[in-house]
Amino acid sequence: MNRQDAKAELIGHMKVLRAFAMSLTRNPAAADDLVQDTVLKAWSKLDTFEEGTNMRAWLFTILRNGFYSDRRKAARETDDPEGNLAGALAEKPAHDGRLQLADFRVAFDTLPPEQREVLTLVGVLQYSYEEAAEMCGVKIGTIKSRLKRGRDALAQAMDLSEDEPIEMTDQVTQSVVSVNGGAAA
Amino acid sequence: MRLFHKTTNFFAAVNTSQGTPLPMPSKSRMLKSQIDDNLRLIFEEESQADLPPRLQELLERLDEIDVPVGVASGVSDPKTEKNS
Numbered sequence: 001m002n003r004q005d006a007k008a009e010l011i012g013h014m015k016v017l018r019a020f021a022m023s024l025t026r027n028p029a030a031a032d033d034l035v036q037d038t039v040l041k042a043w044s045k046l047d048t049f050e051e052g053t054n055m056r057a058w059l060f061t062i063l064r065n066g067f068y069s070d071r072r073k074a075a076r077e078t079d080d081p082e083g084n085l086a087g088a089l090a091e092k093p094a095h096d097g098r099l100q101l102a103d104f105r106v107a108f109d110t111l112p113p114e115q116r117e118v119l120t121l122v123g124v125l126q127y128s129y130e131e132a133a134e135m136c137g138v139k140i141g142t143i144k145s146r147l148k149r150g151r152d153a154l155a156q157a158m159d160l161s162e163d164e165p166i167e168m169t170d171q172v173t174q175s176v177v178s179v180n181g182g183a184a185a
Numbered sequence: 186m187r188l189f190h191k192t193t194n195f196f197a198a199v200n201t202s203q204g205t206p207l208p209m210p211s212k213s214r215m216l217k218s219q220i221d222d223n224l225r226l227i228f229e230e231e232s233q234a235d236l237p238p239r240l241q242e243l244l245e246r247l248d249e250i251d252v253p254v255g256v257a258s259g260v261s262d263p264k265t266e267k268n269s
Contacts, residue, residue: 019232
C-alpha cells in the first residue's frame with residue numbers, strides 16, 4: 001500500500017482509535033500514550049498490513065495488544081498480577097434507580113478492561129463476534145461471555161435487571177429513537 | 186467516514202409495513218439496547234473530541250520518521266501476538 005494513502009487512512013481512523021484507547025484506559029493521558037505508540041508501530045509495520053483488509057481492525061489489534069502488554073508489565077511491577085488494584089480503588093456509582101449517563105460512565109469505568117473492550121467492539125462499533133474474537137485473539141465463546149458479564153454488571157450497577165420494569169423516561173425513549181434513526185455518523 | 190462498523194435498527198425485527206401494532210420489545214432487548222445506547226453516547230462523545238496537539242504533531246511528522254527495513258524495533262505483529 002502506498003504510504004501516503006495509508007497515512008490518509010490512518011488519519012481518518014485517529015479519533016475512533018483514541019476513543020477506543022479511552023475505553024480501555026479510562027485516562028486521557030494514558031490513551032494518548034497508547035495511541036502514539038500504536039501509530040508508531042503501525043507506521044513502522046505498514047508492510048505487514050494487507051491492502052484491502054480492515055485497517056481500523058488492524059489498528060485496534062495493535063492498540064489493544066500494546067495496552068495489555070503494558071498492563072501486564074505494570075502489574076508485575078506493582079505485584080498486582082490480576083490487575084485488581086484499579087478495580088478495588090474504583091467507587092460504585094450512586095444509585096437512584098434511573099439510568100443516568102454520568103453514573104453509567106462510572107459503572108463502565110469499574111469494569112475490567114477485557115469487558116469494556118468487548119462492549120465497545122461489539123456493543124458500540126457493531127463488530128461481529130467473529131471479528132472481535134479475531135481482534136482480541138480469543139475464542140468466540142470468550143467474547144460472548146465477556147459481553148454478557150459486562151452487560152450484566154452494568155445492569156446490576158444501575159439497579160436494572162431483566163426482571164424489573166424499565167421506566168420509560170425521556171432518556172430511554174430518546175435512546176431507542178436515536179438507535180432506530182441510525183446512530184451511524 | 187463512518188463511526189460505526191454497521192448500522193443498527195432496533196425495531197428491524199418487529200417492524201412491519203402492514204399497519205399492525207408493533208409488539209413491545211422484550212425487557213432483555215430493551216435493557217441491552219439501553220446499555221448499548223449509553224455506551225454509544227460515551228464513545229461518540231470521546232470520538233468527537235479534537236486530537237491533542239501531540240498526536241496532531243505526530244501525524245504531521247509521520248513522514249519524517251525513519252522506517253527500519255525488515256524488523257522494526259519493539260514492534261510486534263498483531264496477527265501473531267495473542268493476548269488475553
